[in-house]
Amino acid sequence: MSVFIINNFNFTYPLNEAFALRDVNLTIDDGQFITICGKSGCGKTTLLRNLKSVLAPHGEKSGEILFYGRPLAEVEQRQQASKIGYVLQNPDNQIVTDKVWHELAFGLESLGYDTKTIRLRIAEMASFFGIQNWFMKNVKELSGGQKQLLNLAAIMAMQPDVLILDEPTSQLDPISAVDFLETIKKINTQLGTTIIITEHRLEEVLPMSDRTIVMDKGEIIIDDTPKAASEKLAKMNHPMFLAMPTPIQVYADVINEEYSVADSIKFNKLKCPITVKEGRNWLSNVFEDKILKIKALEKSEIKPHEKIKPVIKIKDVWFKYDKNEPDVIKDLTMEVFPGQLYCIVGGNGTGKTTALSLISGINIPYRGKIIIKGKNSNQYKIKELFKGIFGVLPQNPQSLFVEKTVRLDLLEILHKSKNDEGEYLPLKEKEERVNEIADLLEIEDLLEMHPYDLSGGEQQRAALGKVLLLDPEILLLDEPTKGMDNFFKQKFALILKKLLEKNVTIIIVSHDIEFCAKYGDQCSLFFNGNIITTNTPDKFFSGNSFYTTAANRMSRHIFKNVVTIKDVVYLCKENLVK
Amino acid sequence: MNDTFGTYHPIINFIYFCTVILLGMFIMHPIFLCTAIIGAFTYSVFLNGKKAVRFNLIFLLPMMVLVSIINPLFNHRGMTILFYFRDNPITMESIVYGIFTGIMFAVIILWFSCYNEVMTSDKFIYLFGKIIPALSLIFSMVLRFIPRFKEQLKIVYNAQKCIGRDISSGTFLERMYYGIKIFSIMITWSLENSIETADSMRSRGYGLRGRTSFSIYRFDSRDTVVSVVLIMLIILVISGILLGENSIIFFPLIKTSHITIISVIVFIAYFLICFLPIILNMIEIYILKRNKKSGDLDVSVYNK
Numbered sequence: 001m002s003v004f005i006i007n008n009f010n011f012t013y014p015l016n017e018a019f020a021l022r023d024v025n026l027t028i029d030d031g032q033f034i035t036i037c038g039k040s041g042c043g044k045t046t047l048l049r050n051l052k053s054v055l056a057p058h059g060e061k062s063g064e065i066l067f068y069g070r071p072l073a074e075v076e077q078r079q080q081a082s083k084i085g086y087v088l089q090n091p092d093n094q095i096v097t098d099k100v101w102h103e104l105a106f107g108l109e110s111l112g113y114d115t116k117t118i119r120l121r122i123a124e125m126a127s128f129f130g131i132q133n134w135f136m137k138n139v140k141e142l143s144g145g146q147k148q149l150l151n152l153a154a155i156m157a158m159q160p161d162v163l164i165l166d167e168p169t170s171q172l173d174p175i176s177a178v179d180f181l182e183t184i185k186k187i188n189t190q191l192g193t194t195i196i197i198t199e200h201r202l203e204e205v206l207p208m209s210d211r212t213i214v215m216d217k218g219e220i221i222i223d224d225t226p227k228a229a230s231e232k233l234a235k236m237n238h239p240m241f242l243a244m245p246t247p248i249q250v251y252a253d254v255i256n257e258e259y260s261v262a263d264s265i266k267f268n269k270l271k272c273p274i275t276v277k278e279g280r281n282w283l284s285n286v287f288e289d290k291i292l293k294i295k296a297l298e299k300s301e302i303k304p305h306e307k308i309k310p311v312i313k314i315k316d317v318w319f320k321y322d323k324n325e326p327d328v329i330k331d332l333t334m335e336v337f338p339g340q341l342y343c344i345v346g347g348n349g350t351g352k353t354t355a356l357s358l359i360s361g362i363n364i365p366y367r368g369k370i371i372i373k374g375k376n377s378n379q380y381k382i383k384e385l386f387k388g389i390f391g392v393l394p395q396n397p398q399s400l401f402v403e404k405t406v407r408l409d410l411l412e413i414l415h416k417s418k419n420d421e422g423e424y425l426p427l428k429e430k431e432e433r434v435n436e437i438a439d440l441l442e443i444e445d446l447l448e449m450h451p452y453d454l455s456g457g458e459q460q461r462a463a464l465g466k467v468l469l470l471d472p473e474i475l476l477l478d479e480p481t482k483g484m485d486n487f488f489k490q491k492f493a494l495i496l497k498k499l500l501e502k503n504v505t506i507i508i509v510s511h512d513i514e515f516c517a518k519y520g521d522q523c524s525l526f527f528n529g530n531i532i533t534t535n536t537p538d539k540f541f542s543g544n545s546f547y548t549t550a551a552n553r554m555s556r557h558i559f560k561n562v563v564t565i566k567d568v569v570y571l572c573k574e575n576l577v578k
Numbered sequence: 579m580n581d582t583f584g585t586y587h588p589i590i591n592f593i594y595f596c597t598v599i600l601l602g603m604f605i606m607h608p609i610f611l612c613t614a615i616i617g618a619f620t621y622s623v624f625l626n627g628k629k630a631v632r633f634n635l636i637f638l639l640p641m642m643v644l645v646s647i648i649n650p651l652f653n654h655r656g657m658t659i660l661f662y663f664r665d666n667p668i669t670m671e672s673i674v675y676g677i678f679t680g681i682m683f684a685v686i687i688l689w690f691s692c693y694n695e696v697m698t699s700d701k702f703i704y705l706f707g708k709i710i711p712a713l714s715l716i717f718s719m720v721l722r723f724i725p726r727f728k729e730q731l732k733i734v735y736n737a738q739k740c741i742g743r744d745i746s747s748g749t750f751l752e753r754m755y756y757g758i759k760i761f762s763i764m765i766t767w768s769l770e771n772s773i774e775t776a777d778s779m780r781s782r783g784y785g786l787r788g789r790t791s792f793s794i795y796r797f798d799s800r801d802t803v804v805s806v807v808l809i810m811l812i813i814l815v816i817s818g819i820l821l822g823e824n825s826i827i828f829f830p831l832i833k834t835s836h837i838t839i840i841s842v843i844v845f846i847a848y849f850l851i852c853f854l855p856i857i858l859n860m861i862e863i864y865i866l867k868r869n870k871k872s873g874d875l876d877v878s879v880y881n882k
Contacts, residue, residue: 054777102795155782158783390740391741392740399734400737471740
């Protein structure tokens, strides 16, 4: 039985001529796990929202959507509410009430179940999701991952047949994200609930899914098994391919070359790997009884900075938020040199964000020194620090916006700013600078939109624009790649590179290991309020066994010092080509 | 401290506190007053531990002393004149009356501090939800919204500070300008996010006919027992008041009603009311201890 059948579905938003969805044909069978991927703005969310009447956006539609053989519009609201579960992006906004138990019961209350039934259902769900320990808690005490799990449980309590999830993990850190996706998998395998999910963490979600659907400009371009879909993407040379898991990318790049007959036959026999485990096996098979010509890559050491003075120097710094609370930063010492891209990685709650706030002077350490450009940071006035020295991009980019449109917001930052001669900037010059930045960050099309209407990645860019207009010498970025898709990550790296060339110093706090490995100059691992090790990304990631890139994990049994996909592909080709 | 009384049905908690607070306001008889203050004090210490002792010493004791001093300064009624203060007679009756009023205030405040601890927001919401179901959801949503708003305000404030928009420094006009900007964006933020909350509510069937109101509270057999006992005690005490068994007159001369069998019964009833939470807790502690002991014994027998 098919849960959804979508026939020739078209959709356009009001006041917009372009199709948001075009000729969508899709059949979703009972119990399938379907991943929908595509660039941001490709129509994924529009498609998902059209699958539930109360959430469907306004606009012109044609074609039909059938839910268990009946047109969706004719299915009563009550049935839709309980049978089609929908999890949204933001964990916080979805929670309605203040108590965990009340939130779990919310949907069932709406459906009018009696107390006895509700009691049983939420007890069941709380046990299934392992919520029983925080069942009586106030929602505000939960972590982001727990909140999203609560949202999921609250929907599962209504016993839906199909679960629709719209980028549910985009606001979560990697570990909670994996936990969340595991739970989705569990729901699919143990309860047989149909899953339709859009995700940008494809490394985790692709191995779980039965089918992968790739969308581009409102159309479905590929609908196949994950392996076949990625092979097709590789053949099409589609930019979406860059979002695929590392083993697939390595595989596709490697087999693209001409090899000896024996090798070619071998390649044809081996299947495309998706997980790190499969990737390892694949490499082992490829290099079975072969002598490696090159085994390791030459790696750069940290350049000694004898002449240059560090722009930021932190010495023996301790910090805690309150006298009775434990120390968040313990004896932190670090140096950052001008023109460096310094990456700080590490788990949740290890004090990374706090360290940033100490550097920028928002929080003040109770012991130790922070020296910014040769001067103790507490000797600066706040105005000096934030007009010219620091640019801070907070974790939540939304908190930077104060105006009705992005353009006004960017202009606002230049409010009362002066040029070199100490005069106020004329409006024309301000506009020029705004346009320049918009051009750099590719947000020209978004200038007239309300900042809150942008998607996560777009907000990130607009906020960065605001910060860059301050012309900072030191840029502090907290999770800048959160919610960005892989194509924009590359562009983002280019923007950072341009800034580095102008001798701007950049410090990034991130969970995005792959990004730091690819573009960082130095990486530090934060743990328990302190930096455990600092090194160049190559050394840093090839030395770690868990906290490292997928490329390193899949190839370390054969190659040494490999960190990025490029490295693996290079070594494979060097060793295979005659 | 784990309080047993707090685990009883909210309606019992609510009736109990209404009773002790109202009775506490009307009964001035010394024996009853002493019972009430000891009961309320013990319970508040039981609930809040050290914090309650500190609060009582720093705030309640001075307040009691203050009330007892102020009363005789303004109230000159009474027959027994002790001395003259600036030509005004200070009487013993008004001093005693002052002390008693002070104790009465303390009793009420102590009961309220216990009420705050026991009647959590969910219990309150639940009770009002019984009367007006829509209201309980609104309460719950407001309680969710306020802490979120505060948190976001802090985030926005810090983020603005980091781009040189600091409200805590600069000229008055600048600070006003940034303050208004932050205020306006907070309004936008709340409205914008509430759209998604509304989506989440409708998506889970909010607005369908026949919404029910779920609660985690159950009225079980121990609730029945306690409520029957409590109501009987209340009837006894109230009839005692109506019969004047615990009346006291301060002016012109202090005079209490005679001690009779009925007044003793009424007193015992009042005592039981004031100590009900403590008694329930003691019973539980005793049973747990006994069970643990017999359990230990079993284990030791088993070990041999």
